[in-house]
Amino acid sequence: MKQALSVSNKEIVSLVENGGVLSPKGYKAGAVHAGLRYNRLDIGVLISETPASCAAVYTTSHFQAAPLKVTQESIANEGKIQAVIVNSACANACTGEQGLKDAYKMRTLTSEKFNVSEDYIAVASTGVIGEYLPMDKIESGINSLEPGKGGENAEDFQKAILTTDTVMKSSCYQAEIGGKSVHVGGAAKGSGMIHPNMATMLGFLTTDAAISPEHLSAALKEVTDITFNQITVDGDTSTNDMVIVMANGQAGNKPLTPDHSDWPVFVKLLKENCESLAKQIARDGEGATKLIEVAVKGAVSNDEARTIAKQIVGSNLVKTAVYGADANWGRIIGAVGQANASVNPETVDIELGPIVMLKGSNPVAFSEEEAKAYLEKDTIHIMVDLNMGDGSGTAWGCDLSYDYVKINASYRT
Template identity: 45%
Template sequence: MNPIVQEGNVTSPVGFQAAGVEAAIKKAGRLDMSLILSEKPCTAAAVYTTNKVQAAPLQVTKDHLSKGPVRAVVVNAGNANACTGQQGLDNARLMATTTAQALELQAEEVVVSSTGVIGQQMPMDRIQAGIEALAKALSKDGGYKAAQAIMTTDLVAKTGKVEIVVADQTITIGAMAKGSGMIHPNMATMLAFYTTDAKIAEPLLQKALQRATKLSYNMISVDGDTSTNDMALVLANGMANAPAIVEEGPLYDAFEEALIALSIHLAKAIARDGEGATKLVEMRVKGAATEEDAQKAARTVISSSLFKSAIFGADANWGRILCAIGYSGAQFDPGQVDIYLGTIQTASNGEALDFSEEEASKILAQKEIIITADLKNGCSEARAWGCDLTYDYVKINADYRT
């Protein structure tokens, strides 16, 4: 199976509605609150930021997921509700309670998420009014507005869907994500929300999400920062008329593969939309002794500020690639490494080749660039995605709050 990511969003699966509204949390004229609702209770799975500083919404969400099925997700942009103490926790709980009342649910059936500026208390009057507006605006066509409403410095909404056909029945996974800055492996300032009409056991759903996250969101970097609010969440309502996924096997494998494909699609969209970015870079490492070594090497290269600066300047400075692999922690012999910029091999067995700087610069001037390092130390491989480091990145983050 080779899953194909199609146009779609969180309302693509059976039984889901969504909405996005302007609640005046951000600048005027911007959608800034989202709501997703399932017709039926959902099995849920989630992964969170590894940052020890975790925002109030994450704490509330973890608590609610531990208590059983959920039906709704409410999200705001413009304010992270992080580092806000007891009042922040109370506000996150109030978001869940207000949403539950508007939808005639229990508070524990609502997942809460926030993104934006850290250290400021939530404008709860606007938040609560926004929730009321969201409840009224819910529709099967609301998925794209919901995706727009979770954006912060993002320039584009990030959505998609994948379909799996099983016994002549279709299972759909839809998603929306946000992320542009503070992006680094081990989750970053990114949110990803998946919906699916698959019927799948919670342990298997959690396993699939963790594997998908490892190969996607944990393999991107924009700027080396990891934030306080990051979360990827999957809701499965079981409404597809397809066999249940209750054990590992071909059906589970197909579901996991589809979730991975959709996650990589969204992760690449985040890297491509990196703050100030002009280029998407895919770093491929092959010939590693283990998958862990390959991932370490690939992540370290796309996280290197020197490498990212060279990409911005279309400078074929392949030594920065080998240097980054050298401090990645991966096990390899520097005297065996081959490096390619696109189709041009620039190094063989760790030493420079005679290549055309002009042709290499043309490759590095493209909007999407593939770089390969062959460690020639085994059979494992990995891919990571990042972007160039530009003047605009500094400008965007120098006045983020103003």
């Protein structure tokens, strides 16, 4: 497995323009406004034409929401899922036995509406913690769902899962595997309360590849570690974080395994899609004006490089400096210094975009005007070279603005 991502020719995987969660064969989606929110779509469904191999990763919060427990039970049955039902506005988290009953009821209602076995249905919720679902509206909404295969159906699903997001998040990539065209598509939501230790807020991935649940799970976990787990907005982990992927096999390829010659291609296909969604989430951080990408190299291991990268991008002092276009590299070195990783304080290099700021841990003269102009761009690249080994890693985040406080000070109103 670990050699899978060594595939370097990016052209083997291509972006599908305007693609998304319905681009792979054999899926449909839809959404309705059930009244959970004032005037926005708030219940969505994603369905495979046939039961699909399934894998998921979940929040590591001690307070996993009720829908996650129901989804875990469904997937554990056969490792297959055919439909995902999701609502926004209410997280159904910290709601006790009633919340669990409501999550099961969502599964039952979806089963009855679409004639799909309850064991093949996953449930997801997002929104305010500690409030009960208005089940009369949930039931009416689910019974009103009429999914389809068009682009408008995909967009409706994407809209229905949003909370404080300002934009929809979707992507799709394609590659040839075993002589067949295989697609991985996805939709995600996430803007605040983002500091995953598994995945992200909510992510829904589809593929028409043929692959067993066991191997799909292995691929997802490997990819998650270097994509969704490498983003942070505010350092807080949600109770409802989940990424779920379905693989229905309709591309017609021979089942993929780690021994398949095209296994690295599939893992890269999955990785490109997850990285795209992760970066879209980071860019849309609550109140954010800029995407920050931190690349660390020269670490003693890839794991330590990723740890340092995420420490930097998660630093409030780094985030506010970027927001204010202040080229204060001391904020960066401060974040490196407190990371739980090996660092030689005499060998660190730092670059802000094309501007060298630190070389061998010694300051380098630079133009403040040039640095300020760079920091006023909407994507900021920070590079740190520890000069200790071959480890490398990347993390993504956003700046911290006044609007973040405004948004979260009035989240429930």
